[in-house]
Amino acid sequence: MPDDVLLTSLLAAVDAAPDDVPLRLHVAGLLAERGRPAEALQHCSQAIARDPGNADALALLQRLTTAIAPPATPTAPPTPRPEPQRLDGFDWAQAEDEVADIAEPVPAEDDAPSPVVEDIEQPGIRLADVGGMQxxxxxxxxxxxxxxxxxxxxKAFGKSLSGGLLLYGPPGCGKTFIARAVAGELGASFFSVGISDVLDMYTGQSERNLARIFAEARRRAPCVLFFDELDALGQKRSHLAHSSSMRNTVNQLLAEMDSVAADNDGVFVLGATNHPWDIDSALRRPGRFDRVVLVLPPDAPARAAILRYHLRDRPVAEVNLDRVVKLTEHFSGADLAHVCTTAAERALALSMRDGRLHALTTKDLESAIREIRPSTGPWFATARNVVAFANTDGEYDDLAAYLRKNKRL
Incomplete structure (x- = not known):
């Protein structure tokens, strides 16, 4: 078969199967060999768009761009530098030699790649994987x-799809896990952003980081953009009178969430905080974090699921799980993990002393529970004051109802 006929057939095959990356790269290579680099470059670009990490496509792209690049314009030989003159006995040549190793400052590049966009994941969990918390x-x-x-x-009921969701509650109660499960329910990418991913010591860089984060989330839509410890990033601007850089960061976050210039369609913004009362009120307005969900310490079914998870790979004898669940009311998920670890340490110490394995028992877990106090206590003490004196608009009614039922907290 003549080469031209073969190439025509291959081009037709590419048109019929545009997502076949190996076939497209093969055609691009043949086009390059036949002196048609512009067409080859087009097919190579299409292959990279479908498979950005394809090493063969990237190597071919480098060869093609080198072949297409115009020849370098010859430059005139450098003008010889005049010999430095000695003035009043000072040796200028020696002075220049002494500072020759000092590097010139490199100007900052606004389009420099941001390292924070590398942590996007596809969660494999759903809300069904979250124990309890009905x-x-x-x-x-x-x-x-x-x-x-x-x-x-x-749309028929006038329900807006814009805005974000704020998860709040005591620390260690699974807000991040729930956010991942939400992404799994939506079939969306999950992009977790911490304060260290945003804040920067250089003026204006924090705002640029936020802009890049939202731009990447829009590019990867559908995407759940999760801001952990939102109170640290979006704290009240009235508390930032002496920190203009932090005020600008809050302003940038407000602009990105309610942007006129950019479309956030397909970007679902979630935030988590232990201190919602410290978040700037502008972030709580419609179109931003206008929906709020209280995440309380795990209920009995959730505690049972968490305990089973942390005991699953440890030697366990007789454990009355219902009794342990009853004794750990108001414990956070992190507290329950600590209980299992402490009980395992006791059983390990006993095993090393006796020279034989002692499996975990209910007694070991009960001893660990007596040593550990729920870490949620201080949080509820602060929350009680907020409910009593700062709940004028009913914002924390769910929390107030929980505290009324649990007066010992």
Whole structure:
């Protein structure tokens, strides 16, 4: 078969299967060999768009761009530098030699790649993987997930799909895990952003980091953009009178969430905080973090699931899980993990002393529970004051109801 006929057939095959990257790269190579680098470059670019990390495509792209690049313009030989003159006995040549090793400052590049966009993942968990917390799941379904899954129904009832969701509650109660499960429910990418990913010591760089984060989330849509410890990043601007850089960062976050210049369609913004009362009020307005879900310490079914998870790979004898669950009321998920670790340490110490394996028992777990106090206590002490004196608009009614039922907290 003549070469031209073969190439024509291959081009037709590419048109029929445009997503076949190996075939497209083969055609690009043949075009390059036949002196048609511009067409080859077009096919190579299409291959990279479909498979950005393809090493063969990147290598071919480098060869093609080198072949297409115009020849370098010959430059005139450098003008010889005049010999430095000695003035009043000073040796200028020696002075220049002494500072020759000092590097010139490198100007900052606004389009420099941001390292924070490398942590986007595809969660494999769903809300069904979250033990217990039925009220939290129902609230998420009603206020966030349901409208996202049914945009036509949401539109018919005037339910806006813009804005974000704020998860708040005591530390260690699974807010990040729930955020990942939300991404799994939506079939979206998950992009977790910490304060260290945003804040920078150089003026204006924090704002640029935020802009790049949102730009990447828009490019990867559908994407759940999760801001952990939101109170540290979006704290009240009235508290930042002496920190103009932090005020500018809050302003940038407000602009990105309610942007006129950019479309956040497909970008679902979630935030988590232990101190929602420290977040700037502008971030709580419609179109931003206008939906709020209280994540409380795990209930009994959730505690049982967490305990099973942390005991699954440890030697366990007789454990009365119902009794342990009853004794750990108001414990956070992190506290329960600490209970299992402490009990395992006791059993390990006994095993090393006796020279034989002692499996974990209910007694070991009970001893660990007596040593550990729930870490949620200080948080609820602060929350009680907020509910008593700063709940004029009913913002924390869910928290107030929980505290009324648990007066010992």
């Amino acid at each position: 009220q939290v799941k129902e609230r998420l379904e009603l206020s966030f997930l349901g409208p996202m899954r049914n945009p036509q129904l949401a």
